[in-house]
Amino acid sequence: MYSVKSIDKLIKEFSNLPSIGEKSAQRLAFFISRTSKEYAKRLIEAIREVMEKVKYCSICGSVTQTDPCPICQDKTRDTSIICVVEEPWDVFVFEKAGKFKGLYHVLGGAISPTKGMNPQDLNIRGLMQRVRTNRIREVILATDPNTDGQATALYIAKLLKKRGIRVTRLGMGLPVGGDLEFADEDTLSHALNGRRAM
Amino acid sequence: MRLYKTNAIVLSDSELGDQDKIITLLSDQYGKIRAVAKGARRLKSRFAPAVQMPSYVNAVLYRSQRIEVDTFNECKIKSPFLGIRNELVRLSYGYYLVELIMKFIRGAETPPFLFDLVLKMLFLLEKTPEKSLPVLMRSFELKMLTILGYRPYLAGCVDCHRRIERSREVYFSGYEGGILCSSCSRKRVGKLISYEAIRWMKFFANTPLKKLANIRAGEKIEKELKVIPESYIPHRLGEDVLSYDFIETVQALEKDGDLEKITN
Numbered sequence: 001m002y003s004v005k006s007i008d009k010l011i012k013e014f015s016n017l018p019s020i021g022e023k024s025a026q027r028l029a030f031f032i033s034r035t036s037k038e039y040a041k042r043l044i045e046a047i048r049e050v051m052e053k054v055k056y057c058s059i060c061g062s063v064t065q066t067d068p069c070p071i072c073q074d075k076t077r078d079t080s081i082i083c084v085v086e087e088p089w090d091v092f093v094f095e096k097a098g099k100f101k102g103l104y105h106v107l108g109g110a111i112s113p114t115k116g117m118n119p120q121d122l123n124i125r126g127l128m129q130r131v132r133t134n135r136i137r138e139v140i141l142a143t144d145p146n147t148d149g150q151a152t153a154l155y156i157a158k159l160l161k162k163r164g165i166r167v168t169r170l171g172m173g174l175p176v177g178g179d180l181e182f183a184d185e186d187t188l189s190h191a192l193n194g195r196r197a198m
Numbered sequence: 199m200r201l202y203k204t205n206a207i208v209l210s211d212s213e214l215g216d217q218d219k220i221i222t223l224l225s226d227q228y229g230k231i232r233a234v235a236k237g238a239r240r241l242k243s244r245f246a247p248a249v250q251m252p253s254y255v256n257a258v259l260y261r262s263q264r265i266e267v268d269t270f271n272e273c274k275i276k277s278p279f280l281g282i283r284n285e286l287v288r289l290s291y292g293y294y295l296v297e298l299i300m301k302f303i304r305g306a307e308t309p310p311f312l313f314d315l316v317l318k319m320l321f322l323l324e325k326t327p328e329k330s331l332p333v334l335m336r337s338f339e340l341k342m343l344t345i346l347g348y349r350p351y352l353a354g355c356v357d358c359h360r361r362i363e364r365s366r367e368v369y370f371s372g373y374e375g376g377i378l379c380s381s382c383s384r385k386r387v388g389k390l391i392s393y394e395a396i397r398w399m400k401f402f403a404n405t406p407l408k409k410l411a412n413i414r415a416g417e418k419i420e421k422e423l424k425v426i427p428e429s430y431i432p433h434r435l436g437e438d439v440l441s442y443d444f445i446e447t448v449q450a451l452e453k454d455g456d457l458e459k460i461t462n
Contacts, residue, residue: 019214019216113290113294113297113440113443113444114210114296114297115210115440116440120447145241146211146246147251147283147289150283150284150289151289154286155286155451158286159451175241175242177242184247184278185275185280186247186250186280
């Protein structure tokens, strides 16, 4: 079978990336083989920079180039509210919306016992440490609205309530722009519980 | 290539690309099924609310001749089991239950009575008093093992087949697959267990689940009966049931004294 060693090596590396199968890896490798040397250099440089400069914030666990991260260092933010998210990219989503002015805490995943992810594997200890040593008024649980996200939220809520801290969960209900007729029982019950006066 | 309809229980999910999920289901007729729910990772997806563990759904699926994974065409929730999903203790048992099914059922056929047993157990898990959940789960385990042909041997010593007398010591061996008399336990590895615990095991295996909703066997017996999930089931499976630890973690959290141990 005809093969080019260097291309095969690149295909193998690409296929290790999440959501990339062998076909996609092949397509990417052939794209790289045809692209300009300048682009390839820029790509290599970008990967190198991420590997060398990006680290995890020692306070909130988000990705950053400085430790602590700019959000944890920002004196204008409300330090009495912490928004708990599953992954670092969730912080980017909140910051893009620009509505939340408190601090974040990244757990590094969600509880999923069948997949071997238990509370001990998440950065819950760091959250409890922050709650103990800082004056925290409220903790917002912004884990994903699925079973694993719910398990994580329930677990953390139980821990925090024992310490007498106000715990809230992101509102769940009807998505903007959807039709009511397609709403399921779970979504509707959340929407009804979270209704507000007009 | 065909469309087919089935009642199913959602067992687990895994991400597929940016938008989709692969869902594992226990069907009432077709055993364990894996199916792609297109767009299920999106917030506005029509499938996302239906494919949450441990929902009971009615699904229309498309089976291709070329690939082993089916595709969801429609999925309607029959029961979302919100009572399980919104309470941590019940949810920890829910995870354990689906993992047992995921690991014991390998093929494309559902053993007779198993689907009904799992469904009954989910309905009971939603409303049974929390204190009775360990008893209920032990009974479910024994019934499931019986259906699958793995019921532990409790009629006598698994080695010499002699009847076990109340006055003599009894041992339970997950490896041997049942109880051992005191003389056979010398050559085999077993855990000392009370005669009462064996009687409770037989009672749980033969009593309908719904009659156990308010029964407690007492702390000592319930502790002894943990040999089923901690020793017997892992030996039958050849691997651990990962989510069993989560039940223990949640129970430790329920007790105030263990809070510092968990968080420090």
